Amino acid sequence: MTNANSPTWYSQPFRADGGITAEGLLGQLGRPQLSRLTMLVREAAQNSWDARYADQEEIRFSFDLRNVGAAHIGEWRRLFATGVPQTGDIGGAFKRLSQAPSIRCLVVSDRGTRGLGGPTRSDTGQSDRREWLRFVLNSGDREGTDLQDTSGGTFGYGKGAFFLASKVGCTFVYTRFREDNGALRSRFIGVAIRKSFWEGGARYTGRHWWGDPATDHCEPLLDATADAAARNLGLPGFGTDETGTTIVIVEPDLTDPTLPNTDVSEEMDFNTAGNYLAEASAWNLWPIMLEGRAQRMTVSVTANGVDIPVPGPDDDVTLAFFADAYRKAAAGGGEVLSCLKPKKDLGAFASEYTYAATVVSPAARDLGLEGAPHHICLLRGPELVTRYYAGPERPNPHVGYAGVFKVADDLDPVFARSEPPTHDAWAYQELKGPEATFVRTLGRRLKERCDTISGATGKRAFKVGDYAVGNVAQRLGHLLAGPGGTGTAIIDVSPRPGTSFAAGPTREAHEDPQAPHQTGASGAAWDSPRETEADAARPHDPEAKPSQPGRTTATRRPTLLSTPRYEVLAGRPVLVQQVRLHGSGRNEGHASVVLADGGTEDVTPAGADSPTIHGWRTTDGSVVLGDVFYHSGNPTDVELIVNAVPDVVVEINVTGQA
Numbered sequence: 001m002t003n004a005n006s007p008t009w010y011s012q013p014f015r016a017d018g019g020i021t022a023e024g025l026l027g028q029l030g031r032p033q034l035s036r037l038t039m040l041v042r043e044a045a046q047n048s049w050d051a052r053y054a055d056q057e058e059i060r061f062s063f064d065l066r067n068v069g070a071a072h073i074g075e076w077r078r079l080f081a082t083g084v085p086q087t088g089d090i091g092g093a094f095k096r097l098s099q100a101p102s103i104r105c106l107v108v109s110d111r112g113t114r115g116l117g118g119p120t121r122s123d124t125g126q127s128d129r130r131e132w133l134r135f136v137l138n139s140g141d142r143e144g145t146d147l148q149d150t151s152g153g154t155f156g157y158g159k160g161a162f163f164l165a166s167k168v169g170c171t172f173v174y175t176r177f178r179e180d181n182g183a184l185r186s187r188f189i190g191v192a193i194r195k196s197f198w199e200g201g202a203r204y205t206g207r208h209w210w211g212d213p214a215t216d217h218c219e220p221l222l223d224a225t226a227d228a229a230a231r232n233l234g235l236p237g238f239g240t241d242e243t244g245t246t247i248v249i250v251e252p253d254l255t256d257p258t259l260p261n262t263d264v265s266e267e268m269d270f271n272t273a274g275n276y277l278a279e280a281s282a283w284n285l286w287p288i289m290l291e292g293r294a295q296r297m298t299v300s301v302t303a304n305g306v307d308i309p310v311p312g313p314d315d316d317v318t319l320a321f322f323a324d325a326y327r328k329a330a331a332g333g334g335e336v337l338s339c340l341k342p343k344k345d346l347g348a349f350a351s352e353y354t355y356a357a358t359v360v361s362p363a364a365r366d367l368g369l370e371g372a373p374h375h376i377c378l379l380r381g382p383e384l385v386t387r388y389y390a391g392p393e394r395p396n397p398h399v400g401y402a403g404v405f406k407v408a409d410d411l412d413p414v415f416a417r418s419e420p421p422t423h424d425a426w427a428y429q430e431l432k433g434p435e436a437t438f439v440r441t442l443g444r445r446l447k448e449r450c451d452t453i454s455g456a457t458g459k460r461a462f463k464v465g466d467y468a469v470g471n472v473a474q475r476l477g478h479l480l481a482g483p484g485g486t487g488t489a490i491i492d493v494s495p496r497p498g499t500s501f502a503a504g505p506t507r508e509a510h511e512d513p514q515a516p517h518q519t520g521a522s523g524a525a526w527d528s529p530r531e532t533e534a535d536a537a538r539p540h541d542p543e544a545k546p547s548q549p550g551r552t553t554a555t556r557r558p559t560l561l562s563t564p565r566y567e568v569l570a571g572r573p574v575l576v577q578q579v580r581l582h583g584s585g586r587n588e589g590h591a592s593v594v595l596a597d598g599g600t601e602d603v604t605p606a607g608a609d610s611p612t613i614h615g616w617r618t619t620d621g622s623v624v625l626g627d628v629f630y631h632s633g634n635p636t637d638v639e640l641i642v643n644a645v646p647d648v649v650v651e652i653n654v655t656g657q658a
Contacts, residue, residue, distance in 0.1 A: 007221060010217070013204050014205055025163075042422075045061055045384065047158060048110035049288060061281075063281075065302070066107065067304065079210065081098035087208045088204060097251070104252060106248075107249075109236060110244045118131055120219055121137070131177075172247070173189050173220075174248075175188075176242065186224075188226035191208070257276070258362045279310075281301070282363075284367070287404075290326070322373075329404050334351075338445075339442075346411065348406050350404055353401050355399050355646045357400060368388055375391065389405075391449075403450075558580060558581050558587055564577040572644075574644055575611075577642065578638075580637050582635045583631075583633075584631055586656065587630070587631060588656075589628075590613070591612065591652055613641070618638055619636060
């Protein structure tokens, strides 16, 4: 079934001493709970991350969904046509592809990586480099890897994700690597894992390779021949001195993972699938994508040539909270979780409260995140997301927490051995003795921390008398917000004019904003603020008209319009209050934490944050930083921006002086 003179398909026969079937290979990943696309993102990125050079600052990783163009479809058809009689596929997928008007592909590439070097047959050529053997030929091959290192792969089974992602179980591998002597080499080969079959009285494993077939195996196309084969199929090449690997998944399975399993699956279009891949990359890879790292992965996604943005901490508020927790833990600002018997530090932990952060991504839902986060991101040495540990939710649906735990370096191999082939859990049952104790204890420590953060244990353990009133208000703030409120909320606790309430300003304020002397619910007049020494030292608007001596200037106090709203500014949530200024003058914003008795907090409790004024946004969109804003001219509307604080009730007030 081979042709030694031209590239074609080689089908692996069973040897007398046995072999593994294609079905057995595909089953080595078990039954993953994650969708196939999520598994593909995790396994492909892990392979690329493990293959990075130690001195490479940027590892480029990409997904490209494409239809084979008219210029290359003929070459693809010829390639599959040679496989019809060679692979026992008569009447099957290869024959259909050899006649298809178009062929869909998902191209997964990395650059800045080592490529797939080493021997091209398993039985000879002992070498420290075995990337080719591990990915193209062998299964479960860990020879040449150090189980004490912090690589992501553990079993060598992850490549199964590529074949599971192909509806026809077929991929093509194009790689460039550097030999020990510095020479650049290219290799190209097709790999298919389908079904075992009988042909001519002989049984075949169902594993196939496209390349230069030899008597008992298949060699890849090499160097210029490999480059030409990839070019003829329209695959991306390599730049000068560039190394890495491109893997083409033929006819990708784009079944919508958000739909329930049914006999009839519904596929996503390229744009939807591209968005899913982009979001799955963000939620599974964000720690290694963070800017400022010594080494980082940059991820790009395209669908038929259209770029699809990959979310990150700069434009996703929940990821921003996770990133803040990560940086806090990395800087030693968190805490160390420990096992007491035997005594051992397990790793670093840090968390952040979140508010106005709601997860809606289907790819995040695949990982168990939805709504307000209440999760701890678990990391090992490679810093790829292992999983998100779910703790109790906070009482307010708009308030949550995001944490990070990273295993101590010396325990990384222990936790690696506790992972299943899909690397998405830590199971102490896989270990024995103290190692099992460390993993089991971590589960308890995470539960303890999440109970505390969420308030699940706080309600039982805290004695109000032991805490400052302000601290108690912070813990109960979400209750004051009432149903439908947010963690940082505005409530009707003060009748003073110029104060923002959940119910909005007084009716008069809405209907007659030009009223020169509004009064609050109590009927109290607006008190003009007296200028302090600090005020006097502030720069005054040179265009502001001075008051005339001997006359009292009528104060046109600012009016707060509507209810404050949340915005995300520079990756952080803020409260935005619309304010009407009735004329020239000095305006000052105030923000305070409301206490349980309706008063405001004078002193911020130790370790707690307090809301601050970020600045003022004018009608042209520019922002004047600081709590004071000078206006000259006709009445106008501006926006007061307040840096929000989690889990408290905030009172906003604006004072004005002509």
